Amino acid sequence: MRRLVGLLLAVLAAGTLAFPAAAPAQNLVVQVATEPPGLDLTATPASATAAVVFYNVQEALVKVDRHGKIVPWLAERWHTADNKNYTFFLKHGVRFHNGRELKAADVKFAIDRAMNPETKHPYPGYYEAIGDIIVKDDYTITVTLKGTNANFLLNMARQGSVMYPREAVDTLKSEPIGTGPYKVAEWVRGDRIVLVKNPDYHVKGLPKLDRVTYRFIPDPNAALAALKSGDIDAAMFGIGPEHVPDLQKDGRFQVIIGETTNDVIMSMNNSRKPYTDVRVRRAITYGVNKPEVVKGAMFGLGRVLGTNVDPLNPYFVDMSGAMPHDAARAKKLLAEAGYPNGFETVLKVAPQYYYTVRTGEVLADQLQKVGVKVKIEQIEWGQWLSRVWKDADYDLTIIGHAEAWDIANYAKPTYYYRYDSAEFQKLFKDSEVTVDDKARRELYVKMQKKLVEDAPVVWLYIHPRLAVTKKGLQGLWKDLPLPAFDLSEVSWAK
Incomplete structure:
Protein backbone atom coordinates (compact mmCIF):
# COMPACT_ATOMS: atom_id res chain seq x y z
CA MET A 1 0.00 0.00 0.00
CA ARG A 2 2.83 2.38 0.91
CA ARG A 3 4.48 1.71 -2.47
CA LEU A 4 1.17 2.40 -4.28
CA VAL A 5 0.66 5.71 -2.48
CA GLY A 6 4.21 6.70 -3.29
CA LEU A 7 3.69 5.85 -6.95
CA LEU A 8 0.50 7.93 -7.10
CA LEU A 9 2.25 10.90 -5.49
CA ALA A 10 5.08 10.63 -8.00
CA VAL A 11 2.66 10.57 -10.91
CA LEU A 12 0.77 13.56 -9.56
CA ALA A 13 3.98 15.49 -9.07
CA ALA A 14 4.99 14.79 -12.66
CA GLY A 15 1.58 15.89 -13.92
CA THR A 16 1.25 12.87 -16.19
CA LEU A 17 -2.14 11.47 -15.23
CA ALA A 18 -4.11 10.79 -18.43
CA PHE A 19 -6.70 13.57 -18.09
CA PRO A 20 -7.52 15.21 -21.44
CA ALA A 21 -5.72 18.53 -21.82
CA ALA A 22 -7.87 21.61 -22.46
CA ALA A 23 -7.44 23.03 -25.92
CA PRO A 24 -5.49 26.30 -25.89
CA ALA A 25 -7.70 29.37 -26.09
CA GLN A 26 -7.96 30.96 -29.52
CA ASN A 27 -7.67 34.66 -28.70
CA LEU A 28 -6.94 37.58 -30.99
CA VAL A 29 -6.00 41.18 -30.25
CA VAL A 30 -6.64 43.49 -33.19
CA GLN A 31 -5.63 47.12 -33.68
CA VAL A 32 -8.07 49.50 -35.33
CA ALA A 33 -7.39 53.17 -35.94
CA THR A 34 -10.71 54.62 -34.85
CA GLU A 35 -13.06 53.97 -31.95
CA PRO A 36 -16.64 53.62 -33.20
CA PRO A 37 -18.96 56.56 -32.41
CA GLY A 38 -21.50 53.90 -31.42
CA LEU A 39 -22.27 50.27 -32.20
CA ASP A 40 -25.70 50.72 -33.79
CA LEU A 41 -25.45 49.95 -37.51
CA THR A 42 -28.95 51.37 -38.01
CA ALA A 43 -27.86 54.77 -36.68
CA THR A 44 -24.39 55.46 -38.09
CA PRO A 45 -22.68 55.00 -41.46
CA ALA A 46 -19.25 54.87 -39.79
CA SER A 47 -16.98 52.16 -41.16
CA ALA A 48 -15.40 52.00 -37.69
CA THR A 49 -18.71 50.61 -36.42
CA ALA A 50 -19.02 48.15 -39.29
CA ALA A 51 -15.48 46.90 -38.65
CA VAL A 52 -16.55 45.64 -35.23
CA VAL A 53 -20.24 44.78 -35.57
CA PHE A 54 -21.01 43.82 -39.17
CA TYR A 55 -20.75 40.05 -39.79
CA ASN A 56 -19.21 39.57 -36.33
CA VAL A 57 -22.09 40.58 -34.05
CA GLN A 58 -24.98 41.22 -36.43
CA GLU A 59 -25.92 39.74 -39.79
CA ALA A 60 -28.45 40.23 -42.58
CA LEU A 61 -30.74 37.99 -44.61
CA VAL A 62 -28.12 37.74 -47.34
CA LYS A 63 -24.38 38.31 -47.33
CA VAL A 64 -21.67 39.61 -49.62
CA ASP A 65 -18.96 36.97 -49.36
CA ARG A 66 -15.20 37.41 -49.66
CA HIS A 67 -15.48 37.11 -53.46
CA GLY A 68 -18.08 39.87 -53.72
CA LYS A 69 -20.98 37.48 -54.43
CA ILE A 70 -24.38 37.79 -52.75
CA VAL A 71 -25.12 34.51 -50.97
CA PRO A 72 -27.92 33.25 -48.67
CA TRP A 73 -27.27 33.76 -44.96
CA LEU A 74 -30.01 34.19 -42.35
CA ALA A 75 -32.29 33.35 -45.23
CA GLU A 76 -31.27 29.93 -46.52
CA ARG A 77 -32.71 30.83 -49.93
CA TRP A 78 -34.88 33.35 -51.73
CA HIS A 79 -37.16 33.31 -54.75
CA THR A 80 -38.49 35.90 -57.21
CA ALA A 81 -40.26 35.35 -60.50
CA ASP A 82 -40.65 39.00 -61.50
CA ASN A 83 -37.89 40.98 -59.70
CA LYS A 84 -40.63 42.70 -57.70
CA ASN A 85 -41.79 40.08 -55.20
CA TYR A 86 -39.00 38.47 -53.19
CA THR A 87 -39.78 35.61 -50.82
CA PHE A 88 -37.13 34.77 -48.23
CA PHE A 89 -37.06 31.39 -46.47
CA LEU A 90 -35.37 31.73 -43.09
CA LYS A 91 -32.89 29.29 -41.68
CA HIS A 92 -34.40 27.28 -38.81
CA GLY A 93 -32.77 27.41 -35.39
CA VAL A 94 -31.00 30.76 -35.74
CA ARG A 95 -30.92 32.40 -32.32
CA PHE A 96 -30.23 35.92 -31.15
CA HIS A 97 -27.61 36.34 -28.46
CA ASN A 98 -30.39 36.61 -25.87
CA GLY A 99 -31.48 33.06 -26.72
CA ARG A 100 -34.64 33.84 -28.67
CA GLU A 101 -35.07 32.32 -32.13
CA LEU A 102 -35.08 34.60 -35.17
CA LYS A 103 -38.54 34.63 -36.78
CA ALA A 104 -40.05 36.32 -39.82
CA ALA A 105 -41.73 38.88 -37.56
CA ASP A 106 -38.27 40.04 -36.46
CA VAL A 107 -37.26 40.56 -40.09
CA LYS A 108 -40.39 42.62 -40.73
CA PHE A 109 -39.72 44.70 -37.61
CA ALA A 110 -36.13 45.47 -38.60
CA ILE A 111 -37.01 46.46 -42.17
CA ASP A 112 -40.06 48.48 -41.10
CA ARG A 113 -37.88 50.34 -38.62
CA ALA A 114 -35.26 51.09 -41.28
CA MET A 115 -38.04 52.54 -43.47
CA ASN A 116 -39.46 54.73 -40.69
CA PRO A 117 -38.24 58.35 -41.09
CA GLU A 118 -38.44 58.86 -37.33
CA THR A 119 -35.63 56.37 -36.73
CA LYS A 120 -33.25 58.49 -38.83
CA HIS A 121 -31.63 55.49 -40.50
CA PRO A 122 -28.37 56.60 -42.20
CA TYR A 123 -29.43 55.12 -45.55
CA PRO A 124 -33.24 55.37 -45.87
CA GLY A 125 -32.93 55.39 -49.67
CA TYR A 126 -32.01 51.71 -49.65
CA TYR A 127 -35.58 50.86 -48.63
CA GLU A 128 -37.60 53.38 -50.65
CA ALA A 129 -38.54 50.76 -53.25
CA ILE A 130 -40.27 48.55 -50.67
CA GLY A 131 -44.04 48.67 -50.87
CA ASP A 132 -45.14 45.91 -48.52
CA ILE A 133 -43.74 43.23 -46.20
CA ILE A 134 -45.84 40.13 -45.66
CA VAL A 135 -45.12 37.50 -43.01
CA LYS A 136 -46.31 34.19 -44.43
CA ASP A 137 -45.29 32.08 -41.43
CA ASP A 138 -42.51 32.03 -38.83
CA TYR A 139 -39.85 31.23 -41.44
CA THR A 140 -41.24 32.77 -44.64
CA ILE A 141 -41.50 36.45 -45.52
CA THR A 142 -42.25 38.24 -48.79
CA VAL A 143 -41.03 41.72 -49.63
CA THR A 144 -43.02 43.42 -52.39
CA LEU A 145 -41.39 46.29 -54.26
CA LYS A 146 -43.17 49.28 -55.74
CA GLY A 147 -41.20 48.67 -58.92
CA THR A 148 -38.11 46.89 -60.13
CA ASN A 149 -34.98 47.69 -58.10
CA ALA A 150 -31.72 46.30 -59.45
CA ASN A 151 -29.92 46.74 -56.13
CA PHE A 152 -32.58 45.30 -53.84
CA LEU A 153 -30.66 42.16 -52.82
CA LEU A 154 -27.47 44.16 -52.37
CA ASN A 155 -29.33 46.60 -50.14
CA MET A 156 -30.56 43.68 -48.07
CA ALA A 157 -26.92 42.65 -47.62
CA ARG A 158 -25.70 46.06 -46.44
CA GLN A 159 -24.68 46.96 -42.90
CA GLY A 160 -27.88 48.91 -42.22
CA SER A 161 -30.01 45.82 -42.97
CA VAL A 162 -28.86 43.69 -40.04
CA MET A 163 -31.31 41.74 -37.90
CA TYR A 164 -31.82 42.27 -34.16
CA PRO A 165 -34.59 41.59 -31.61
CA ARG A 166 -37.09 44.39 -31.02
CA GLU A 167 -36.51 44.12 -27.27
CA ALA A 168 -32.88 45.17 -27.78
CA VAL A 169 -33.45 48.39 -29.75
CA ASP A 170 -32.66 50.68 -26.82
CA THR A 171 -29.22 49.14 -26.25
CA LEU A 172 -28.03 48.85 -29.86
CA LYS A 173 -25.72 51.85 -29.50
CA SER A 174 -23.60 50.30 -26.75
CA GLU A 175 -24.57 46.61 -26.48
CA PRO A 176 -25.87 45.38 -29.84
CA ILE A 177 -27.52 41.98 -29.93
CA GLY A 178 -27.61 39.97 -33.11
CA THR A 179 -27.20 36.49 -34.53
CA GLY A 180 -23.49 36.73 -35.30
CA PRO A 181 -20.56 34.49 -34.36
CA TYR A 182 -19.53 36.81 -31.53
CA LYS A 183 -21.23 38.64 -28.68
CA VAL A 184 -20.22 42.01 -27.27
CA ALA A 185 -18.72 41.36 -23.83
CA GLU A 186 -17.17 44.72 -22.96
CA TRP A 187 -16.60 48.23 -24.24
CA VAL A 188 -14.05 50.28 -22.33
CA ARG A 189 -14.34 53.74 -23.86
CA GLY A 190 -11.08 55.02 -25.24
CA ASP A 191 -9.33 51.66 -24.97
CA ARG A 192 -10.99 48.49 -26.29
CA ILE A 193 -14.04 46.47 -27.31
CA VAL A 194 -14.11 42.78 -26.44
CA LEU A 195 -16.11 40.16 -28.34
CA VAL A 196 -16.57 36.59 -27.13
CA LYS A 197 -17.54 33.45 -28.99
CA ASN A 198 -21.23 32.74 -29.52
CA PRO A 199 -21.52 29.03 -28.63
CA ASP A 200 -24.93 28.81 -30.31
CA TYR A 201 -23.88 30.22 -33.68
CA HIS A 202 -25.94 28.87 -36.56
CA VAL A 203 -22.96 27.93 -38.75
CA LYS A 204 -21.47 24.66 -37.56
CA GLY A 205 -17.79 24.84 -36.61
CA LEU A 206 -17.69 28.64 -36.46
CA PRO A 207 -16.37 30.86 -35.08
CA LYS A 208 -12.89 29.50 -34.49
CA LEU A 209 -11.73 32.21 -32.12
CA ASP A 210 -12.85 32.31 -28.48
CA ARG A 211 -12.20 35.98 -27.85
CA VAL A 212 -11.46 39.05 -29.98
CA THR A 213 -10.20 42.31 -28.50
CA TYR A 214 -10.25 45.47 -30.59
CA ARG A 215 -7.63 47.99 -29.42
CA PHE A 216 -7.99 51.62 -30.48
CA ILE A 217 -4.57 52.84 -31.62
CA PRO A 218 -4.88 55.74 -34.09
CA ASP A 219 -1.19 56.53 -34.52
CA PRO A 220 0.52 54.33 -37.16
CA ASN A 221 3.85 54.39 -35.34
CA ALA A 222 2.21 53.37 -32.06
CA ALA A 223 0.41 50.56 -33.89
CA LEU A 224 3.70 49.35 -35.34
CA ALA A 225 5.34 49.42 -31.90
CA ALA A 226 2.42 47.47 -30.41
CA LEU A 227 2.72 44.87 -33.16
CA LYS A 228 6.44 44.42 -32.72
CA SER A 229 6.20 44.23 -28.92
CA GLY A 230 3.47 41.59 -29.11
CA ASP A 231 0.77 43.75 -27.51
CA ILE A 232 -1.42 43.19 -30.58
CA ASP A 233 -1.66 40.27 -33.00
CA ALA A 234 -2.90 42.15 -36.04
CA ALA A 235 -3.18 45.69 -37.40
CA MET A 236 -6.24 45.79 -39.62
CA PHE A 237 -6.31 49.41 -40.75
CA GLY A 238 -3.63 51.52 -39.20
CA ILE A 239 -0.10 50.56 -40.14
CA GLY A 240 1.46 53.31 -42.20
CA PRO A 241 2.25 52.28 -45.79
CA GLU A 242 5.84 53.43 -45.26
CA HIS A 243 6.36 50.48 -42.90
CA VAL A 244 5.23 47.82 -45.38
CA PRO A 245 8.61 47.05 -47.02
CA ASP A 246 10.33 46.39 -43.68
CA LEU A 247 7.43 44.30 -42.37
CA GLN A 248 7.44 42.19 -45.52
CA LYS A 249 11.07 41.29 -44.75
CA ASP A 250 10.34 40.46 -41.07
CA GLY A 251 9.75 36.73 -40.66
CA ARG A 252 7.52 37.27 -37.63
CA PHE A 253 4.75 38.85 -39.68
CA GLN A 254 2.62 38.47 -42.78
CA VAL A 255 1.42 41.46 -44.79
CA ILE A 256 -1.91 41.39 -46.63
CA ILE A 257 -2.38 43.88 -49.47
CA GLY A 258 -5.66 43.75 -51.35
CA GLU A 259 -8.43 45.75 -53.00
CA THR A 260 -11.17 47.64 -51.17
CA THR A 261 -14.17 49.80 -51.98
CA ASN A 262 -12.67 52.65 -49.94
CA ASP A 263 -12.43 55.58 -52.34
CA VAL A 264 -10.52 58.47 -50.81
CA ILE A 265 -11.87 61.79 -52.02
CA MET A 266 -11.48 65.50 -51.44
CA SER A 267 -15.00 66.80 -51.34
CA MET A 268 -15.87 70.35 -52.31
CA ASN A 269 -18.96 71.93 -50.77
CA ASN A 270 -21.01 72.41 -53.94
CA SER A 271 -23.42 74.76 -52.13
CA ARG A 272 -20.71 77.15 -50.88
CA LYS A 273 -18.86 79.69 -53.00
CA PRO A 274 -16.57 79.43 -54.87
CA TYR A 275 -17.39 75.71 -55.31
CA THR A 276 -20.84 76.47 -56.68
CA ASP A 277 -19.01 77.23 -59.94
CA VAL A 278 -18.12 74.12 -61.93
CA ARG A 279 -15.13 75.94 -63.39
CA VAL A 280 -13.64 76.25 -59.92
CA ARG A 281 -14.29 72.59 -59.17
CA ARG A 282 -12.64 71.57 -62.43
CA ALA A 283 -9.72 73.88 -61.70
CA ILE A 284 -9.19 72.21 -58.34
CA THR A 285 -9.24 68.81 -60.04
CA TYR A 286 -6.72 69.88 -62.68
CA GLY A 287 -4.56 71.37 -59.94
CA VAL A 288 -4.16 67.97 -58.28
CA ASN A 289 -1.43 65.56 -59.35
CA LYS A 290 -3.00 62.28 -58.23
CA PRO A 291 -0.03 59.95 -58.82
CA GLU A 292 2.10 62.30 -56.70
CA VAL A 293 -0.60 62.27 -53.98
CA VAL A 294 -0.44 58.47 -53.86
CA LYS A 295 3.34 58.60 -53.81
CA GLY A 296 3.55 61.28 -51.13
CA ALA A 297 0.69 60.25 -48.85
CA MET A 298 0.60 56.48 -49.37
CA PHE A 299 4.20 55.70 -50.40
CA GLY A 300 2.92 54.42 -53.72
CA LEU A 301 0.33 52.03 -52.24
CA GLY A 302 -3.07 52.87 -53.69
CA ARG A 303 -4.75 53.03 -57.07
CA VAL A 304 -5.46 56.40 -58.68
CA LEU A 305 -9.19 56.89 -59.09
CA GLY A 306 -11.20 58.95 -61.57
CA THR A 307 -14.80 58.53 -60.39
CA ASN A 308 -16.82 57.07 -57.55
CA VAL A 309 -16.99 53.53 -58.98
CA ASP A 310 -14.25 51.33 -57.52
CA PRO A 311 -12.33 48.52 -59.29
CA LEU A 312 -14.25 45.80 -57.39
CA ASN A 313 -17.48 47.00 -59.00
CA PRO A 314 -18.39 45.09 -62.20
CA TYR A 315 -19.31 48.42 -63.86
CA PHE A 316 -15.96 50.04 -63.14
CA LYS A 332 -7.04 79.58 -66.69
CA LEU A 333 -10.30 78.15 -65.30
CA LEU A 334 -9.85 80.05 -62.05
CA ALA A 335 -9.34 83.29 -63.97
CA GLU A 336 -12.47 82.61 -66.05
CA ALA A 337 -14.42 82.06 -62.85
CA GLY A 338 -13.27 85.42 -61.46
CA TYR A 339 -10.33 84.27 -59.35
CA PRO A 340 -7.22 85.27 -61.33
CA ASN A 341 -5.22 85.46 -58.10
CA GLY A 342 -6.75 82.35 -56.59
CA PHE A 343 -8.46 82.32 -53.19
CA GLU A 344 -8.14 81.07 -49.63
CA THR A 345 -9.99 78.02 -48.34
CA VAL A 346 -10.13 75.67 -45.35
CA LEU A 347 -9.58 71.91 -45.56
CA LYS A 348 -11.00 69.90 -42.65
CA VAL A 349 -9.45 66.52 -41.89
CA ALA A 350 -9.82 63.94 -39.11
CA PRO A 351 -6.39 62.89 -37.74
CA GLN A 352 -7.85 59.57 -36.51
CA TYR A 353 -7.47 58.57 -40.15
CA TYR A 354 -3.79 59.23 -40.77
CA TYR A 355 -4.16 59.27 -44.55
CA THR A 356 -6.44 62.33 -44.44
CA VAL A 357 -3.73 64.47 -42.86
CA ARG A 358 -0.96 63.21 -45.13
CA THR A 359 -3.10 63.58 -48.22
CA GLY A 360 -4.19 67.05 -47.14
CA GLU A 361 -0.60 68.20 -46.75
CA VAL A 362 0.31 67.02 -50.26
CA LEU A 363 -2.81 68.62 -51.75
CA ALA A 364 -2.24 71.93 -49.96
CA ASP A 365 1.22 72.12 -51.48
CA GLN A 366 -0.04 71.27 -54.96
CA LEU A 367 -2.99 73.69 -54.91
CA GLN A 368 -0.85 76.55 -53.68
CA LYS A 369 0.99 76.35 -57.01
CA VAL A 370 -2.23 77.22 -58.87
CA GLY A 371 -3.14 80.03 -56.47
CA VAL A 372 -5.40 78.22 -53.99
CA LYS A 373 -4.13 78.77 -50.45
CA VAL A 374 -5.32 75.90 -48.28
CA LYS A 375 -5.46 76.09 -44.50
CA ILE A 376 -5.66 72.65 -42.90
CA GLU A 377 -7.92 72.31 -39.85
CA GLN A 378 -7.75 69.04 -37.90
CA ILE A 379 -10.95 68.07 -36.10
CA GLU A 380 -11.95 65.04 -34.05
CA TRP A 381 -13.95 62.31 -35.75
CA GLY A 382 -17.11 63.07 -33.79
CA GLN A 383 -16.90 66.71 -34.85
CA TRP A 384 -16.32 65.67 -38.45
CA LEU A 385 -19.48 63.56 -38.40
CA SER A 386 -21.59 66.36 -36.91
CA ARG A 387 -20.11 69.40 -38.63
CA VAL A 388 -19.15 68.03 -42.04
CA TRP A 389 -21.23 64.93 -42.71
CA LYS A 390 -24.46 66.08 -41.03
CA ASP A 391 -24.37 69.87 -41.38
CA ALA A 392 -22.13 70.35 -44.46
CA ASP A 393 -20.24 73.09 -42.60
CA TYR A 394 -17.00 73.02 -44.58
CA ASP A 395 -15.17 74.20 -47.70
CA LEU A 396 -13.02 71.16 -48.45
CA THR A 397 -12.64 67.84 -46.65
CA ILE A 398 -10.91 64.51 -47.16
CA ILE A 399 -12.25 61.10 -46.17
CA GLY A 400 -12.44 57.57 -47.50
CA HIS A 401 -15.90 56.28 -48.43
CA ALA A 402 -15.77 52.57 -47.72
CA GLU A 403 -19.38 51.68 -48.52
CA ALA A 404 -19.73 49.63 -51.71
CA TRP A 405 -22.09 50.72 -54.50
CA ASP A 406 -22.54 54.17 -52.97
CA ILE A 407 -22.96 56.17 -56.16
CA ALA A 408 -26.43 56.97 -54.84
CA ASN A 409 -24.85 59.62 -52.64
CA TYR A 410 -24.30 61.78 -55.73
CA ALA A 411 -28.01 61.58 -56.52
CA LYS A 412 -28.92 63.11 -53.14
CA PRO A 413 -28.67 66.92 -53.11
CA THR A 414 -28.83 66.89 -49.30
CA TYR A 415 -25.76 64.68 -48.93
CA TYR A 416 -22.78 66.57 -47.59
CA TYR A 417 -21.30 67.12 -51.08
CA ARG A 418 -24.43 69.17 -51.84
CA TYR A 419 -24.10 68.10 -55.48
CA ASP A 420 -27.39 68.73 -57.29
CA SER A 421 -27.67 67.57 -60.91
CA ALA A 422 -31.08 66.70 -62.34
CA GLU A 423 -29.37 64.92 -65.23
CA PHE A 424 -27.29 62.72 -62.94
CA GLN A 425 -30.30 62.00 -60.72
CA LYS A 426 -32.25 60.83 -63.76
CA LEU A 427 -29.42 58.53 -64.86
CA PHE A 428 -29.17 57.05 -61.37
CA LYS A 429 -32.93 56.56 -61.10
CA ASP A 430 -32.93 54.73 -64.43
CA SER A 431 -30.02 52.53 -63.32
CA GLU A 432 -31.92 51.45 -60.21
CA VAL A 433 -34.81 50.00 -62.20
CA THR A 434 -32.74 48.48 -65.03
CA VAL A 435 -32.05 44.78 -64.47
CA ASP A 436 -30.61 44.02 -67.92
CA ASP A 437 -26.86 43.90 -67.30
CA LYS A 438 -25.77 45.45 -70.61
CA ALA A 439 -28.23 48.32 -70.37
CA ARG A 440 -27.33 48.96 -66.75
CA ARG A 441 -23.63 48.97 -67.58
CA GLU A 442 -24.25 51.66 -70.20
CA LEU A 443 -26.04 53.79 -67.61
CA TYR A 444 -23.14 53.39 -65.21
CA VAL A 445 -20.71 54.52 -67.90
CA LYS A 446 -22.85 57.62 -68.51
CA MET A 447 -23.00 58.34 -64.78
CA GLN A 448 -19.25 58.12 -64.44
CA LYS A 449 -18.71 60.45 -67.39
CA LYS A 450 -21.21 62.92 -65.93
CA LEU A 451 -19.39 62.90 -62.60
CA VAL A 452 -16.09 63.64 -64.33
CA GLU A 453 -17.74 66.51 -66.22
CA ASP A 454 -19.29 68.09 -63.12
CA ALA A 455 -16.35 67.39 -60.76
CA PRO A 456 -18.35 67.56 -57.50
CA VAL A 457 -15.39 66.05 -55.64
CA VAL A 458 -11.81 65.12 -56.47
CA TRP A 459 -11.51 61.34 -56.57
CA LEU A 460 -7.98 60.64 -55.41
CA TYR A 461 -7.22 56.96 -54.86
CA ILE A 462 -8.49 53.65 -53.56
CA HIS A 463 -7.11 53.01 -50.10
CA PRO A 464 -5.71 49.48 -50.29
CA ARG A 465 -6.54 46.65 -47.96
CA LEU A 466 -3.47 46.85 -45.76
CA ALA A 467 -3.27 44.44 -42.82
CA VAL A 468 -0.31 43.07 -40.91
CA THR A 469 -0.59 40.04 -38.65
CA LYS A 470 1.63 37.70 -36.72
CA LYS A 471 2.62 34.59 -38.67
CA GLY A 472 0.16 31.78 -38.16
CA LEU A 473 -3.05 33.79 -38.31
CA GLN A 474 -5.25 32.46 -41.10
CA GLY A 475 -8.69 33.00 -42.60
CA LEU A 476 -8.62 36.77 -43.12
CA TRP A 477 -10.16 38.19 -46.29
CA LYS A 478 -7.59 39.52 -48.78
CA ASP A 479 -9.98 41.89 -50.55
CA LEU A 480 -12.77 43.84 -48.88
CA PRO A 481 -15.76 44.02 -51.25
CA LEU A 482 -17.58 45.96 -48.52
CA PRO A 483 -16.52 47.58 -45.22
CA ALA A 484 -16.54 44.55 -42.94
CA PHE A 485 -13.83 42.65 -41.06
CA ASP A 486 -15.40 39.19 -40.99
CA LEU A 487 -13.54 37.24 -38.30
CA SER A 488 -15.80 34.18 -38.26
CA GLU A 489 -13.29 31.95 -40.09
CA VAL A 490 -10.12 33.44 -38.62
CA SER A 491 -7.97 31.15 -36.46
CA TRP A 492 -4.43 30.41 -35.38
CA ALA A 493 -2.69 27.62 -37.26
CA LYS A 494 -2.06 24.62 -35.05
Missing part, protein backbone atom coordinates in the same frame (compact mmCIF):
# COMPACT_ATOMS: atom_id res chain seq x y z
CA VAL A 317 -14.51 52.15 -65.94
CA ASP A 318 -10.99 53.48 -65.54
CA MET A 319 -11.44 57.27 -65.65
CA SER A 320 -8.23 58.04 -63.76
CA GLY A 321 -6.76 59.85 -66.77
CA ALA A 322 -9.90 61.81 -67.71
CA MET A 323 -8.77 65.02 -65.96
CA PRO A 324 -4.99 64.77 -65.64
CA HIS A 325 -2.85 67.26 -63.75
CA ASP A 326 -2.63 70.50 -65.72
CA ALA A 327 -1.61 73.55 -63.65
CA ALA A 328 -1.90 75.98 -66.57
CA ARG A 329 -5.45 74.85 -67.31
CA ALA A 330 -6.34 75.11 -63.62
CA LYS A 331 -5.15 78.73 -63.49
